[in-house]
Structures are given as C-alpha cells and as structure tokens.
Amino acid sequence: MIRRAGIVLAVALFGFVFASLTVHHVERQSLPPLAKRYVELVPQELGAPNVITGILLTYRALDTLGEVAVLFMVAAGVGLVLGSRARRNENAPSDTPPSSRQASEIVRTGTQILVPLIAIFAAYIITNGHLSAGGGFQGGAVAASSAILLLLADPRQQFAQHFLSSTESAAGVLFVLVGIAGLLFAGGFLDNRVLPLGQFGTFFSAGAIPLLSVLLGAKVGCELSVIIDRFRA
C-alpha cells in the first residue's frame, strides 16, 4: 500500500515537472549572438552546410583531437586492465567455456546480412558529415556496432588486431598532419581551407572537413572495436 502510494507520488511529481516544462516553454524567436555568428560563418567561411560538423572539425577541431585522445586513453587503459587477463586465459587448458558457444543459426545468418548493411551505413554517415547530420564520431560508433554484432554471432571471432591498431595510428597521425598543413598553408592548426572549398553543398566540398571526418571515423571505429574486443569473456 505504502509502495503504491510512493509510485503514485513519483508519477505525480514527474507529471508536475513535465507539465511545468511545457507550460513555461517559450519558443526562441532568434538565435543567441554566438550561435548566430556560427550559423552565418560556417557556410560562408568553411563552405559546410552542416554547421555542427563545421564547428567540430574546424573551429573546435583541437577539442575533437582531445576527445579522440581521451578515447585512445580509454582503449589503452582497457587493454592494460583486461589484456593481461586474456593472456592468462590463453595459457589455461583450452576447453570451450559455456560462454563462448556459437549463437543460433538465425542470429548468424542475420549477422551475415546485417554487417555489410551497417558498414555501408557507417560509411555514409562518415562521408556525409559535412552535408547532413553525422560525422566521424557517430559513423565510427556505428561501425563499431557491427563489430559487436560479429562478436555476438560468434564469440570466438578473431579480429585482425594489428590491422585495427595500425589503421588507428595511421588515421591519428594523418589527422595531425592535416592540422599542421592548415598551420602552414591556411589560417591555423586544423584550418579546413588547405583544400579547395568546392561548390557549396556537393559531396567534394568544405575543404578538408570530409577528409578529417573519414580519418576520425576510421580512428573511432578501430578504437571502439578494440575496446569491445577486449571486453569479451
């Protein structure tokens, strides 16, 4: 009885909170000054229709680089904590533990159909980051979700660890090199105008943003896949 009263009270409180949100909500008629400046500047200066990607990969690209570095630290930390345990398991007698049995046939067949689809979708998100919603981080996360699916279908799946880590390092180095090119040939570190801006709204436009997006997507996808791979039982 008391529990039910508590639930009713919680629901009523939630209702009150959301009701007051809707009642007091006033739609903004104009952008705040900073946002307005960005909305005007990004298509004009950078030639990218997607303002957010323009900000993330040019004005705040140094922060993006920092975020990728944080993700790299996470991958390294997870590898440090879980990697040694995996190696110990290899030395243990190799009877298949119950957790590593294969998934059912439906899941395996579905995985075979879905993984290419997910990979194409990830590539689409990554390469269209400067035109529509998306970008390197999001696309990389989608790509890593196909790695999860592969692992779910067959927990004994082996990923090409060396390929993943070398791709990741190469993408990181190239990202910084593009940034340095911006320092030398354009307005500053990670300035996208090292490449021609092209026609506004087309696939090959917005200078170095698509390139940076692809590099970021490869890096994030590889990093997340490595992290997922470390977490397998």
Added chain:
Amino acid sequence: MAELIGSLLVLAGAVFHLSAGLGVWRMPDAYTRMQAGTKASTLGNTLVVGGIAFLHPDWTLKILLVVYFVLMTNPISSHALARAAHRIQVPMTPQTTVDALRDAREQSRGDA
C-alpha cells in the same frame, strides 16, 4: 489524398504500438511479453514509417531501408533474447503447455 492515407497509416501504426505496450504490460511471463512486444511493434513501426513515406514522397527510398532494417533486426534480436532467457531457464507461466525448444533439445540429447 496521399496526406490522408499517410495519416491513417501512422494512426494504425500507433494503435499497434499501443497494443504492443498493452501486451508487455498484461502478458504473464517473459516469453509472451517478448512475443507481444516484438510482433506488434514491428508491424507498428513499419506502418508508421510507411505512413511517413506517403507524407514525404522524396524520403521513400530511405524509408524502405529503415523498414528493411527493422524487419531484419527486430525479430532476430527478440529471438536471441528469448533463447537466452530459455537457456537460463526463466520460468514460464503455468498456462504454457508446449515447449518445443526443450523437447527438441531433449530429443537430440536422446539421439546422441
């Protein structure tokens, strides 16, 4: 006209989503809940997104992809969840009398 058809489809989809929610709420055990939630929400999703295709004809190709993706993933994930639940022996409601998966497993064990 297309607007009317689209709106009706979205409404029909919403009704199926409602029935999915009701099913999850009313059904007695994990398996029947999963079944209610999956079947009704797959159809509901297809109808809602299909209705949107009528409202925005230029999105049709992308919407077809979304429908295909939902039709592929929703049943498979629910299948995997239900099998996992069966394997760790989540109890069934006493009204359930047939357990084909258990029977098949026992038979294959008997043959071996």
